[in-house]
Amino acid sequence: MDEPHSLLVLAEEELIAVDLLSDDWPTYNVPYVCSLHNSAVTCMSHVTNVPDSLWTKLTDVGQQQSAACSQRVSSSFSH
Numbered sequence: 001m002d003e004p005h006s007l008l009v010l011a012e013e014e015l016i017a018v019d020l021l022s023d024d025w026p027t028y029n030v031p032y033v034c035s036l037h038n039s040a041v042t043c044m045s046h047v048t049n050v051p052d053s054l055w056t057k058l059t060d061v062g063q064q065q066s067a068a069c070s071q072r073v074s075s076s077f078s079h
Contacts, residue, residue, distance in 0.1 A: 007025075026068060026069055028072075
């Protein structure tokens, strides 16, 4: 209890989780893909049959964005 490992910050439109045990206190890669604040969503589409090459590029970009995130897995975000 006296040695916190994570810090949760509820900002105006999102929840930010900071890894206090890793150098430079990186943020965790949170388990949602957009802001928790739903009013920012103005349109949504479901697309099927995405070509493998496009899907690979999309996942590569997502991994690049997550590169600066904490590599530690928090049990709080595993569900």
